[in-house]
Amino acid sequence: MxxxxxxxxxxxxxxxxxxxxxxxxxxxxYLARAGRRVLVLERRHVVxxxxxxxxxxxxxxxxxxxxVVSLFRPHIIxxxxxxxxxxxxxxxxxxxxxxxxxxxxxxxxxxxRTRDEIARFSRRDADVYPEFGLTLGRLAxxxxxxxxxxxxxxxxxxxxEWLALLRLGRAARALEPDLRYLNLKLLTMSAVxxxxxxxxxxxxxxxxxxxGIIGTFLGVRSPGTAYVLLHxxxxxxxxxxxxxxxxxxxxxxVSRAIAAAATAHGAEIMTGAEVGRVRVQRGRATGVVLAGGxxxxxxxxISAVDPHRTFLRLVEPQHLDPDFLRRIRxxxxxxxSGKVNLALxxxxxxxxxxxxxxxxxxxxxxPGIDYLERAYDQAKYGDFSERPYINVVIPSLVDPTVAxxxxxxxxAFVQYAPYAIKEGPEHWPERREAFGDxxxxxxxxYCPTLASSILFRQVLTPWDLEQEFGLTExxxxxxxxxxxxxxxxxxxxxxxxxxxxxxxxxxxASGAHPGGGVMGGPxxxxxxxLLATRAV
Amino acid sequence: MPLETPFHPRTSRLCTSLLWKDWAGHHAVRSYxxxxxxxxxxxxxxxxxxxxxPLHKYEIRxxxxxxxxxxxxxxxxxxxxxxxVSYLCWCDDDGKVLDDGTVSRLGxxxxxxxxxxxxxxxxxxxxxxxRATVEDVSASLAALALQGPAxxxxxxxxxxxxxxxxxxxxxxxxxxxxxxxxxxxTGYTGDLGYEVWCASDDALAVWDAIVAAGAPFRLEPxxxxxxxxxxxxxxxxxxxVDYFPAQRCPIASRKSSPFEIGLGWTVxxxxxxxxxxxxxxxxxxxxxxRALVGLDVxxxxxERLFDRVGLPLHLPTTAWRGAVPLYSDRGRQVGRATxxxxxPLLKRNLALASVEAAHxxxxxxxxxEATVEFRRERVPATVVPTPFxxxxxxxx
Numbered sequence: 001m002x003x004x005x006x007x008x009x010x011x012x013x014x015x016x017x018x019x020x021x022x023x024x025x026x027x028x029x030y031l032a033r034a035g036r037r038v039l040v041l042e043r044r045h046v047v048x049x050x051x052x053x054x055x056x057x058x059x060x061x062x063x064x065x066x067x068v069v070s071l072f073r074p075h076i077i078x079x080x081x082x083x084x085x086x087x088x089x090x091x092x093x094x095x096x097x098x099x100x101x102x103x104x105x106x107x108x109x110x111x112x113r114t115r116d117e118i119a120r121f122s123r124r125d126a127d128v129y130p131e132f133g134l135t136l137g138r139l140a141x142x143x144x145x146x147x148x149x150x151x152x153x154x155x156x157x158x159x160x161e162w163l164a165l166l167r168l169g170r171a172a173r174a175l176e177p178d179l180r181y182l183n184l185k186l187l188t189m190s191a192v193x194x195x196x197x198x199x200x201x202x203x204x205x206x207x208x209x210x211x212g213i214i215g216t217f218l219g220v221r222s223p224g225t226a227y228v229l230l231h232x233x234x235x236x237x238x239x240x241x242x243x244x245x246x247x248x249x250x251x252x253x254v255s256r257a258i259a260a261a262a263t264a265h266g267a268e269i270m271t272g273a274e275v276g277r278v279r280v281q282r283g284r285a286t287g288v289v290l291a292g293g294x295x296x297x298x299x300x301x302i303s304a305v306d307p308h309r310t311f312l313r314l315v316e317p318q319h320l321d322p323d324f325l326r327r328i329r330x331x332x333x334x335x336x337s338g339k340v341n342l343a344l345x346x347x348x349x350x351x352x353x354x355x356x357x358x359x360x361x362x363x364x365x366x367p368g369i370d371y372l373e374r375a376y377d378q379a380k381y382g383d384f385s386e387r388p389y390i391n392v393v394i395p396s397l398v399d400p401t402v403a404x405x406x407x408x409x410x411x412a413f414v415q416y417a418p419y420a421i422k423e424g425p426e427h428w429p430e431r432r433e434a435f436g437d438x439x440x441x442x443x444x445x446y447c448p449t450l451a452s453s454i455l456f457r458q459v460l461t462p463w464d465l466e467q468e469f470g471l472t473e474x475x476x477x478x479x480x481x482x483x484x485x486x487x488x489x490x491x492x493x494x495x496x497x498x499x500x501x502x503x504x505x506x507x508x509a510s511g512a513h514p515g516g517g518v519m520g521g522p523x524x525x526x527x528x529x530l531l532a533t534r535a536v
Numbered sequence: 537m538p539l540e541t542p543f544h545p546r547t548s549r550l551c552t553s554l555l556w557k558d559w560a561g562h563h564a565v566r567s568y569x570x571x572x573x574x575x576x577x578x579x580x581x582x583x584x585x586x587x588x589x590p591l592h593k594y595e596i597r598x599x600x601x602x603x604x605x606x607x608x609x610x611x612x613x614x615x616x617x618x619x620x621v622s623y624l625c626w627c628d629d630d631g632k633v634l635d636d637g638t639v640s641r642l643g644x645x646x647x648x649x650x651x652x653x654x655x656x657x658x659x660x661x662x663x664x665x666x667r668a669t670v671e672d673v674s675a676s677l678a679a680l681a682l683q684g685p686a687x688x689x690x691x692x693x694x695x696x697x698x699x700x701x702x703x704x705x706x707x708x709x710x711x712x713x714x715x716x717x718x719x720x721x722t723g724y725t726g727d728l729g730y731e732v733w734c735a736s737d738d739a740l741a742v743w744d745a746i747v748a749a750g751a752p753f754r755l756e757p758x759x760x761x762x763x764x765x766x767x768x769x770x771x772x773x774x775x776x777v778d779y780f781p782a783q784r785c786p787i788a789s790r791k792s793s794p795f796e797i798g799l800g801w802t803v804x805x806x807x808x809x810x811x812x813x814x815x816x817x818x819x820x821x822x823x824x825x826r827a828l829v830g831l832d833v834x835x836x837x838x839e840r841l842f843d844r845v846g847l848p849l850h851l852p853t854t855a856w857r858g859a860v861p862l863y864s865d866r867g868r869q870v871g872r873a874t875x876x877x878x879x880p881l882l883k884r885n886l887a888l889a890s891v892e893a894a895h896x897x898x899x900x901x902x903x904x905e906a907t908v909e910f911r912r913e914r915v916p917a918t919v920v921p922t923p924f925x926x927x928x929x930x931x932x
Binding site for chain 2: 077078090093109110248398399401405406
């Protein structure tokens, strides 16, 4: 367990990190490992940001927000020795899609089993499925070049950007011609168009297409979602090194392990420490002012909160170029999802398939493309979906530490729940329970006994995500993962290398490249950039 | 034909993959599922139940039982209090290792020895004239390893022993599933874990009781493939893989002393004579030629080699055990990696290796042979201390 301080040990640091989410902690750990004096300031009573485990009901530990560890970079686990600091991730076993008509589809780690499952819906799709996996795997190898390095800017005149682009160009040239064009097409297609080119079965395509919409305010038929799908798929097709999984003890264990690694390297972490604003002197960020008025000086201030909060709340506008501010204001947050966490007396029984083997992975309530698109329709006009896409996980099935014996925790990620409901986002608290009911009712169509087994229920709307976790507009990725906001455009063209227009202020979290998900990439890349440029 | 273990009626029904191997003449499950992944993670996250009955087991009794063992083993078991277990090895007259295993002191004049190879004849040869009997209980004594962080909770519910009071490498008699058992806090996974020793006639009742108590804790039956990955992570050597038992070596160079396979710490030299003592004294005075070390195979170079041919890095998910040459940075062969595994937990590519003493210090840089797309390559590897994975709960 990280030793968390009540007050900082010194009044001046090499780096002060605003926000103790997993990326802030990764950044702190890398900087501390390099010998820098680092202080992490976390507003809440616990580190982790959205990667947090909390015991909300006695005996039940919830991964309150982020519920699966996706894409967490294996080299970070290695370099920070996170296993020694208590991190253990179990990969998801399978993906189960129940259908209202009593049929169901389960995609397993075992390819032969998956083939048999898909063949019940389409023999052709069953044959094509491995080929699809191989192609995406080849594409992902290229995409890995994009994720594990800062994103080069093709429009920049800086020769360093050209070098990086050249490297990327070489990797692209190594792709066979068919893939080069496919890659290009992926940029503009919708997830459904892309999948239509491969598969015929709606039952298969629907749960696959949702990877293209998670964390965006787009529908599965919206252009650009094919690329987001690839972005998400990378975790699943990381070969033997499958990265999608549950952290033992909930997602908060990831943060705790990183915090332990950071403190072992000498970083200090302070919880219950809200940063009021970034202190700016002579056009340079020189520290932070806590909400209570205390000031802490630093050579650099590194923001692990989202770009809106960083530039529109923590920095006074006179210190930033109006054009840059305008671009940040246009950076789309627009959260589209909510979360329902349940403590259950017993394991839910899905009517279409008894037993629990198929429940060890994730359960996708995505019974058809039209279902998903209809869910989006309601959101477009300012309502939450009455029949939403739900991604359910029951981590207590593989991790006995999160619930009392025989009991279970169920986590439901729910889309769509637009931040801007038509009554106005501040009216979400009045609609919260209705939203929770819609989720439980939807699930009850597949497991009729669910409602009677609920011991405790937590409903998190986008408004709650913003108020409690500081995610502006409840966006779980610190800004939509749309093509117009990824790579060298994240968070703004010309500012995708963790530095910001305000000297001494840096970004290190999901609002920077490579983006959201519990992957640690932004934190690590920011730390490397800070060290390489001797900014700290 | 290999024999069935006492748990076969249960394991055979669960082993839907039909993946079996021969372990000491018995059918042993490699993995119940087509992949061992779930079983591996059960051991590290919840608990795994492994049938380890094929181990050879001997009960040594009598007023001179301790003296007999003291004369054969590299450690004097009479120094163990009743209820203690010790890991050790035993050697031939030249101080070369015959086998490694555990000895438990079950009573003042009662010991139990486990081994990978048959040891009965060797014990009896030295029992001659001593007031001690050696009984081979390999067939009549069944054994289950219950390993993983939830194992303590499961046993708390399944048996009447004071499980919380049972410390690392201790053994107690207990009752479980209506049967008399011995429960030891031992195992081959480097995790919190226990082994349950029971009469073969009680095997099924014991299995059923543990499985029932384990269900709420996500206990999974686990096979040898999962065990093999965990034992590499734990840095444990395997007889016949990481070293060869002296009695089976056709040439002397293939034999190993305890010092050469990382078991020097088990040797108690200054005491009454025991088999191999003189040779071991000499070796300790002059130094050993080889040492057993842990290796961390560098990731980035391997990834680059795969990338060069257009492939993502791919490693087998099962542990490997075909010896692989190791070279110094000047290209001279200085040893061999004897087994290894990709650790899903540590995200590291691990190996155990036998290397010349000059290259055994932690931090030493070596090159390990790797085959990438049918081409032999050499990849940097660093000597690191073992265990690679050593959670506080193991002894906590």
